[in-house]
Structures are given as structure tokens and as C-alpha cells.
Amino acid sequence: xxxxxxxxxxxxxxxxxxxxxxxxxxxxxxxxxxxxxxxxxxxxxxxxxxxxxxxxxxxxxxxxxxxxxxxxxxxxxxxxxxxxxxxxxxxxxxxxxxxxxxxxxxxxxxxxxxxxxxxxxxxxxxxxxxxxxxxxxxxxxxxxxxxxxxxxxxxxxxxxxxxxxxxxxxxxxxxxxxxxxxxxxxxxxxxxxxxxxxxxxxxxxxxxxxxxxxxxxxxxxxxxxxxxxxxxxxxxxxxxxxxxxxxxxxxxxxxxxxxxxxxxxxxxxxxxxxxxxxxxxxxxxxxxxxxxxxxxxxxxxxxxxxxxxxxxxxxxxxxxxxxxxxxxxxxxxxxxxxxxxxxxxxxxxxxxxxxxxxxxxxxxxxxxxxxxxxxxxxxxxxxxxxxxxxxxxxxxxxxxxxxxxxxxxxxxxxxxxxxxxxxxxxxxxxxxxxxxxxxxxxxxxxxxxxxxxxxxxxxxxxxxxxxxxxxxxxxxxxxxxxxxxxxxxx
Numbered sequence: 225x226x227x228x229x230x231x232x233x234x235x236x237x238x239x240x241x242x243x244x245x246x247x248x249x250x251x252x253x254x255x256x257x258x259x260x261x262x263x264x265x266x267x268x269x270x271x272x273x274x275x276x277x278x279x280x281x282x283x284x285x286x287x288x289x290x291x292x293x294x295x296x297x298x299x300x301x302x303x304x305x306x307x308x309x310x311x312x313x314x315x316x317x318x319x320x321x322x323x324x325x326x327x328x329x330x331x332x333x334x335x336x337x338x339x340x341x342x343x344x345x346x347x348x349x350x351x352x353x354x355x356x357x358x359x360x361x362x363x364x365x366x367x368x369x370x371x372x373x374x375x376x377x378x379x380x381x382x383x384x385x386x387x388x389x390x391x392x393x394x395x396x397x398x399x400x401x402x403x404x405x406x407x408x409x410x411x412x413x414x415x416x417x418x419x420x421x422x423x424x425x426x427x428x429x430x431x432x433x434x435x436x437x438x439x440x441x442x443x444x445x446x447x448x449x450x451x452x453x454x455x456x457x458x459x460x461x462x463x464x465x466x467x468x469x470x471x472x473x474x475x476x477x478x479x480x481x482x483x484x485x486x487x488x489x490x491x492x493x494x495x496x497x498x499x500x501x502x503x504x505x506x507x508x509x510x511x512x513x514x515x516x517x518x519x520x521x522x523x524x525x526x527x528x529x530x531x532x533x534x535x536x537x538x539x540x541x542x543x544x545x546x547x548x549x550x551x552x553x554x555x556x557x558x559x560x561x562x563x564x565x566x567x568x569x570x571x572x573x574x575x576x577x578x579x580x581x582x583x584x585x586x587x588x589x590x591x592x593x594x595x596x597x598x599x600x601x602x603x604x605x606x607x608x609x610x611x612x613x614x615x616x617x618x619x620x621x622x623x624x625x626x627x628x629x630x631x632x633x634x635x636x637x638x639x640x641x642x643x644x645x646x647x648x649x650x651x652x653x654x655x656x657x658x659x660x661x662x663x664x665x666x667x668x669x670x671x672x673x674x675x676x677x678x679x680x681x682x683x684x685x686x687x688x689x690x691x692x693x694x695x696x697x698x699x700x701x702x703x704x705x706x707x708x709x710x711x712x713x714x
Contacts, residue, residue: 225266226708227487228441235263236491240421243495249418253376253403256384256419256495263385264349271347274312279382281308282357286364286371286378298365305361313354316344321562348712349389351559353382355526360396362530369397377403384497386488390481390711392502392522402497419496429494436486443662444480445707447472450655455622458631462641465648466634470614472655473621475662477710478507481520484709505670507613510605512576515613523559527552542585549581550574560620561713565628568619576612 225232239259246252265272285305292298320341327338360378363369372378381399454461454469461469485502492499500522509515516524532552538545550571557570583590595601615635622628649656 225263227484228437228707228709231266235259240494243419244421247418250376252419253374253380257376257380260380260383260385260388264383264388267389268348271345274316274347274350275353275383278309278312278353278357279379281305282361282382283372283375283378286361289361289364290371302361302365306358309354309358313350316347316350318558318562320344346713352391352393353388355393355523356396357382358530359394359526363395363397369400372396372400374403384492386491386495387499390484390488390709391520392485392488392500393526394499394522395526398500399497421494422496425494425496429490429492432486432490432493434490436483436488436490439479439483439486440709441483443658444476444483446658447476447479447655448707450652451476451621453652455618455627455631458622458627458634461631461634462644463634463638464640464645466618466631467614467638468648470617470631470635472659474507474614474617475659477617477620478503479662480710484711505666507610507666508606508670509609509613510602511609512573512580512612515609516573516577523556527556531555542582546578546582549577553577563623564625565619565621565623568628569616572612572616572619576616 225235242255243252246255261272261275264275282305285301285308289298289301289305292301320343323339323341360369360381364371372381377400380403381394381396384394384399387394451469451473454465454472458466458469482503489499489501502520502522504518504521506515506519509518532548535548535551536544537548540548551574553570553574554567555570557566557568557573560566560569590596593601596605615632618631618635619628622631
């Protein structure tokens with residue numbers, strides 16, 4: 225079920241209406257779980273069985289890890305839990321990719337008959353809810369939380385519909401306590417908070433959702449045709465157009481993905497739940513590491529805590545640190561999809577992070593230079609960082625190897641053809657206006673801290689004008705079938 229459809233709007237209004245009527249917390253939780261399962265089933269049909277399997281698997285493994293009487297047994301149980309989670313993810317997401325690569329190399333080296341593809345359906349959201357569930361068993365193993373007593377509560381954590389199919393990635397230790405929050409500090413076991421739709425939550429939630437709809441339907445969806453015109457057949461296109469297309473895709477994927485996140489955070493806020501922010505003005509990052517502190521924060525922090533640090537992080541040799549950064553981003557790229565273009569994207573960011581770390585280690589005085597503390601130095605750092613970030617968006621967008629190589633070469637080895645560039649700009653002037661509008665709004669959001677909170681706190685009449693304005697923009701941006709969110713396929 226897409227957020228940007230009337231189906232979701234009706235679904236969400238019904239959810240809120242039922243919650244107003246249900247006064248018992250346990251019944252509310254059961255209804256929330258059933259609603260989340262319906263949301264998933266509406267899109268994925270029988271593949272909901274995988275979501276339920278993952279939930280049951282880790283719920284009982286969590287208890288087993290907690291009750292294990294020695295560290296060795298705990299470790300074995302954790303490995304079994306991870307094997308089940310990652311095995312399921314790997315089978316459905318990477319089996320056909322692995323068969324394709326084997327057949328390619330098998331044909332090249334004459335290794336025999338080709339293996340037929342299984343043509344497996346990719347369960348929507350499996351990459352996200354698998355990572356959610358892993359935080360639970362690993363958290364118990366590390367002593368960060370104890371097993372949840374209610375299966376319903378744990379199932380809600382795994383299947384919570386606002387973030388189910390595209391994040392942000394939740395952590396058990398942050399979300400589960402919200403389901404067991406005491407009323408006015410009472411310690412009586414049954415006196416837990418029920419879900420109440422408050423005016424404050426409704427106001428901030430609708431604000432976030434409105435901003436998310438605007439990002440997705442007004443900016444991302446309207447820029448999408450221009451990106452397609454550039455990268456669907458880029459051979460013969462000049463450098464300026466390729467660079468413009470790369471910038472356009474960077475804007476599209478940011479507004480598409482952060483738009484989804486805003487809608488998810490808004491829906492959760494209305495229901496009284498807090499979820500982690502996923503973006504913090506990433507196109508103002510001034511280094512590769514700064515970019516990953518601002519982009520897809522829930523994933524980058526997950527990779528740091530559950531992959532990079534267990535690999536040794538920065539606590540071993542410098543060479544090992546660079547290798548750990550590279551491996552983490554390589555696997556982060558592969559997580560995005562079973563395709564070499566995502567692997568290359570991950571490799572590029574791994575090289576960026578390792579190179580930046582190497583420069584900082586090798587030339588410590590460079591990082592403390594007065595120049596980089598000035599506005600000009602900040603601008604230089606920002607432009608260099610974003611140059612490489614937008615270069616990496618090309619392999620993320622373009623799967624055809626020849627198209628990818630051509631586009632990246634044109635991006636790096638700049639040449640200009642004034643007439644073709646001018647024709648392209650004129651033919652896409654509407655899309656250019658949208659891009660310029662995004663840049664202006666992005667700068668405003670950077671200059672004004674806590675802009676969303678300020679918007680949600682303005683007087684009611686101004687707030688309604690703001691919302692009506694955005695909703696009108698969304699309404700008039702709608703043309704035919706709504707476009708799916710880009711991260712649905714990951």
C-alpha cells in the first residue's frame with residue numbers, strides 16, 4: 225500500500241477512528257498489529273508469512289538467549305538466530321543474482337549447463353524488518369534489554385506499518401519501551417499507557433506527513449521524467465547534461481526517501497510513537513563521514529554498531545580501520561540490491577570514507593587548518609564532498625554497464641556542447657524550476673533550525689493555511705497512477 229494513494233489515506237483515517245473508540249490498551253495493541261499485517265498483506269499477499277516467521281523466530285530465540293546459562297550457549301543461539309534472519313534475506317534477495325553470476329562465469333569458463341533462475345519474488349521491506357529483528361536478539365545478547373513478555377508487543381515492533389517497508393530502521397531497545405510506558409509513573413503492571421490521539425501529536429504528525437507528501441509528489445515525482453531522459457539512454461549526451469541529471473537524481477532520491485520517512489514519522493507521531501530521524505540535511509555535508517552522519521542515519525548507525533564495530537572498528541591498526549570502512553560500505557551497497565551497480569555505489573563510498581580517514585590520519589594539521597574554519601573553507605569542503613556524492617549517484621541509478629561507464633566518464637572528464645545543453649534546459653525548464661525551488665527550500669531549512677517544529681507551533685490559522693497550500697500542490701501534482709517510492713524495492 226503506497227502512502228501517496230487514496231487507499232492509504234482511507235486506511236489511516238479508519239485506524240485513527242477505531243483507536244478513538246477502543247479504550248483498552250491490550251485491544252488497541254491487537255488492533256494495531258492486525259492493521260499492520262493488513263497493510264503488509266495488501267501489498268505482498270502470501271509473503272506476509274515470511275514476516276510472521278521472522279517475528280516468531282526471533283521472539284523465541286530472544287527468550288532462549290536470555291535464559292542460556294553460559295556465554296558459549298548464548299553465542300550459539302545468537303548465531304542460529306542470525307543465520308535464520310540473514311539466510312531468509314539472502315535466499316529471497318540474492319539467490320537469482322548469484323545464479324546469474326554463476327551462469328555468466330560458467331559460460332565464460334565452459335563449466336557446464338546453466339542453472340535456471342528461480343524467479344523469486346522480493347518481499348517488500350524484508351531488508352528493513354530483518355534488521356529491526358536483529359537488533360532485538362543482539363540487544364538481548366549484549367545485555368542492552370530483556371526479552372519482551374508480550375508476543376503482541378514484539379510483533380508490533382517488527383511489523384509497525386508506518387516504517388515497515390522502507391524504514392527508518394527501528395531498534396528494539398528504543399521502540400519496545402514505548403509500548404509499555406507507565407501512566408503517570410505508576411508501577412502497577414497493568415497500568416500502561418493506551419494510544420491517545422492528542423491535538424499536539426496530531427498537529428506535528430500532520431505537518432510531517434504534509435511535508436513528506438510535498439517532497440514526494442511535488443518534487444521527486446516531477447523530477448523523475450528528467451532523470452529518465454538523461455540516464456535511460458545517455459550515450460551521446462554531453463557532460464553538462466550528465467552532471468545536471470546526476471544532481472536531479474540526487475534531489476529525486478532525497479525527496480523520495482526522506483518524503484517517505486517524513487510520512488512515516490508523522491503517522492507514528494499521531495499514534496504517539498517516536499521514531500528516529502533518517503536525514504539531517506545531507507547535502508550540506510562537508511566530508512564523506514559527515515555525509516553518512518546525515519544520510520539514511522538509521523542504516524548508517526546500524527552498519528556502524530552491528531557491522532563496523534564488530535569487525536574491529538577503529539580500535540585496531542590503521543590499515544584494518546580502512547579495510548573495515550571499505551567492507552562496511554561494500555556490504556551496505558549490496559544490502560540495497562542484488563546488482564553490481566549497488567555494489568559499485570557501496571565501493572565508491574567505502575573508498576571515500578577510507579580515503580578521508582587516511583588523509584585525516586596522515587595529515588592531522590590539514591583538518592585543523594584555519595582555512596577550513598572559514599566560510600570559504602566550509603564552502604570548498606562542501607562542494608568537494610557533494611561532487612563525489614553526486615558522482616556516486618550515477619551507478620546507483622544506472623544499471624546498464626555501458627551506460628554507467630559513459631555517464632561517469634562524462635561526469636569526470638567534462639566537455640561542453642552549448643547548443644545541446646541549451647536545448648536540454650529549454651525542453652526541461654519546468655523540471656529545472658522544480659530543482660531550483662528545492663535548492664531554495666533546502667537552504668531555508670538549513671538556515672532555520674528546527675523548522676518543522678516551528679511550523680507545527682505556529683498559530684492554528686497560519687498552520688491550516690500552510691497545510692492547505694501543500695495539499696493543493698500535492699493535488700495538482702497528481703497525474704495518473706502514483707509512483708512507488710524508490711526504496712520499496714530494497
